Amino acid sequence: MKNILLTVSYDGTDFCGWQRQDDKDGGQASRTVQGEIEAALEKLCKQKITLYGSGRTDSGVHALGQAANFYSPIDSMPATNYIRALNSFLPQDVRILQAKEVDQDFNSRKSATSRTYRYFIGLGESVSADNERFCWHVPNYTPDLRQLNALCECLHGEIDCASFAASGDESVSTNRYIDGARFFMQKDRWGTDQLVFEIEANAFLWKMVRTLTGTIVNLDKDGAGDDALKNILAARDRTQAGVTAPPTGLFLYKIDFDGIRRHV
Numbered sequence: 001m002k003n004i005l006l007t008v009s010y011d012g013t014d015f016c017g018w019q020r021q022d023d024k025d026g027g028q029a030s031r032t033v034q035g036e037i038e039a040a041l042e043k044l045c046k047q048k049i050t051l052y053g054s055g056r057t058d059s060g061v062h063a064l065g066q067a068a069n070f071y072s073p074i075d076s077m078p079a080t081n082y083i084r085a086l087n088s089f090l091p092q093d094v095r096i097l098q099a100k101e102v103d104q105d106f107n108s109r110k111s112a113t114s115r116t117y118r119y120f121i122g123l124g125e126s127v128s129a130d131n132e133r134f135c136w137h138v139p140n141y142t143p144d145l146r147q148l149n150a151l152c153e154c155l156h157g158e159i160d161c162a163s164f165a166a167s168g169d170e171s172v173s174t175n176r177y178i179d180g181a182r183f184f185m186q187k188d189r190w191g192t193d194q195l196v197f198e199i200e201a202n203a204f205l206w207k208m209v210r211t212l213t214g215t216i217v218n219l220d221k222d223g224a225g226d227d228a229l230k231n232i233l234a235a236r237d238r239t240q241a242g243v244t245a246p247p248t249g250l251f252l253y254k255i256d257f258d259g260i261r262r263h264v
Contacts, residue, residue, distance in 0.1 A: 001071045003106055004079050006086075007098035008037070008066040012247070013133045014093060018057045018066070033057075033094055037068070040089035044082075045073055054108040054255045055115055058207065060247030062134065064118075065097075067255040069108045113259035114179055114200050119213045120249045121195040128190050135194060136213075136249035141221060143195050148183040148220050154230040155181035155199065155212075162236040164215070166207035166244070174236075177202045177262040181212075198253070202262035207244055215242035 016030035020038065029035060034051055041049035054067040072082075082099040090096070122135040123143070155178050162174040181199040188194050197213050219228050219242070232240045 001073055002075060002077075002079070003069055003102050003104050004072050004082055005067060005069045005100050005102045005106065005108065006037075006082065006096050008033070008063060008068055009095045009097050010063050010066070011093040011133065012057060012060050012062040015059065017059045017061070018053055018055070018063075033063075033066075034068075036090060036094050037086070037096075040086050041070060043089050044085055047073060052108050054112045055203070055252065057250075057252050058247055061250045061252070063252040065254040066252050067108045067112065067257075069102065069106060108255070111257050112255050113261050114202055114256045115204065115252065116198065116200040116254040116256070117204070117209045118251050118253040119197040119209060119245065120251070121197070121213075121217065122188075122249075123193055123195060128188070128192070131188055131190075133248060134251075135188075136245050138195075138217065141217070143183070143185075143217075144220055145183055145185065147223075147226075148216060150226040151216050151219055151224070151229045152181045152183065153226075154233060159233060160236055161205055161208055161233070163232050163238055163241045164208045164211040165205040165238060166211065167238070169206040171205055173263070174205060175263070176204065176208075179259075183216075210245045210247065210250055211238075211241055211243075213249075214245040217245070218242045 010033050015033050018033045020032050020034040021030040034053060038049055038051050049070050051068050051070045057063060079099045079101045083096045086096045120135040122137040123141060125139055127135060127137050158175060158177050160174055161176050165174050179200040183197050185193055186196055199209060
């Protein structure tokens, strides 16, 4: 059997997250990205196939570069053929971008060395209709990039991120290794400025990126000092952090497999 690695993009608006959620009472299962791709794989391979994702995105969160692998019983099919074949069975809000054969012991979650998320923030009085699903609109806000990136300087290295863990997070440890974080401006497809928060780490706590985004943006709006985020981290107390930004602006941007393997 071939081990096939997929790069997946999806609009998470109408999904209950990535992870398959089977209905234990025999009713209608929640719509998930993993569930849709596994259904497409079953049609193609004529048997049930398990898909292993590199990470779980929550309800409403999107992906530009989710990674997932599966073992294919079709040995004669070239890996790249899975792109067109699977897309023909998938709904329009899920697209396979790449497919390649990997080693038998490769696992998208266990083999990943870092995950990069980007959060998009719309500025101005309004955002275009086609961007409403893909950003957090923060009107009457003029970001200070120097201040935002000064606040982010503490987001590097081994950090206890308890202040940004949502209630109910089941992680054994709240420590994460953060490779870096930054804010930058870019134009959307219509040429309008939008603010982007990018963060790369070995893994993330539940709702961690959204809580960091909401906290940092509001610290900037309030004119907080450069050490404000550092002090919140040191408190290791969720009540010291700010609001959790909505899922609409969050994208799983990229998965890397060739870095240093950190703890999970």
